[in-house]
Amino acid sequence: VSKEERVPFKSCADVHGAGLTKSGVYSVQLSNSSEPTQVWCDMETSGGGWTVIQHRSDGSLDFHRTWAEYKLGFGEPAGEHWLGNEQVHQLSSQQPHVLRVELGDWEGHHAFSLYERFSVASEKQHYRIFHKGYIGTAGRLSSIGQSGIGFSTKDVDNDNCVCKCSQFATGGWWFDACGPSNLNGMYYMSGKHTGKFNGVKWHYYSLRTTTMKIRPADFQPS
Template identity: 35%
Template sequence: MSNEELVGQHDAHSLSECAATCQKDCGFFGYNPTLKKCRTHKKAFTSGMSDENGWRYYFPESPPSDCKDLRDNGYDKSDVYDIYPYGIKSIPVKVHCNIDIMGGGWTAIQKRFNGSVSFDRNWTDYKNGFGKPEQEVWIGNDVIDQLTKENTSSLYVTITLQNGTTLYEMYDGFSVSNEAGEYQLFLAGPASGTLGDSMRSHDLSGMSFSTPDRDNDKAGYNCAFDSNKRGGWWFNACHDAFLNGQWSPARWSYPWSPTVQYGTSVKGTTMMIRRN
């Protein structure tokens, strides 16, 4: 790298802080999250960029909006990263990115593996998200809406059984509407995998989200409030697929029927999305 191309280098605690320094005479910027260092450059260059360990480069208006962006920018390790679905000047969202499965670039929107986080939550909790991406998490319906609003995302679901076997189902089309639309679920395109298409077999596509304090299903009672369910989901009347049920095995029925009938069989679940 020539000195003429480098405008400045300084400490920066976040990518957004680094990006804010890329103003006049700045063609693009580099950020190293390990060193917490920022570089601003007058013009783009290619020589040596891929050889610098830990440095990633961005144009001012193109921060990583999701895990696919991170993968495309050269990140090759499944881990927790900051993404900017609302733009570079917004607060980053911490997510777990899977870079290994089916070409990588998957953003985890749900993850469970030990029941340490209760999914018996109200509408506001599901709206804003809860848990931690490195542990158990629901990323938040507002973020899911933002990530899928272009209707160009796939959904990848996994259930790991107590015997260690991991089953999956991938939907080619997945999106969720905004809060005004009650986070309505849309599934399109073919589904494939080893779990079976349990979300569409019970007509969950088109259903609004329900929580124990917000009944949007088609049953004669609140499916999300039922003692054998107690969690937010897209219910019809009520479900053949429900990954947010009570972790207590005796109370979690039909996580993914008919393939997985009881919570006693479940060791862990994930839901991940990726732009097509």
């Protein structure tokens, strides 16, 4: 029996622990799911073991989606995709996790934000995001928003603002009164868009690439 055919992995950290250390698409079995979920595992960054939960790179996928679509996920793990709020909730509620956000601009610069504790609550709790502890180069104040904020989509509004941020900013996100960042916004083919507020943005800068990835806080690179 090959390593891929053994008892299903729970996350990319489990995949890494089994000795599979090449980045790529793997199947993981989440606790409340009868079917395995296909995920992209990053086995290179900072020791590997990362489960990718979001990726943007070329604007090929529409991220202005409904609550149901963000719940279940969309896209392909090898390309642009959103893993799914329910899947991220199940992964991050099993044990303490860290979140790494990687950003690339149109001039070839790269930055990251690392949150030392990260979780997403249940659907009943609006998939609220919780995070604390920060290191990185991308700037904390321009990041994923306040801890405790609920998720909003074009058909479900949890953004603490009468302006319905998800419709205005064209993408599902943890909006706090339409704050300065939205990694699921409209994909523009250049940098600053001061006249537009719906870009794939981090402090009003329209990005070329974004990746969000998580792994257990106690992960030990081999």
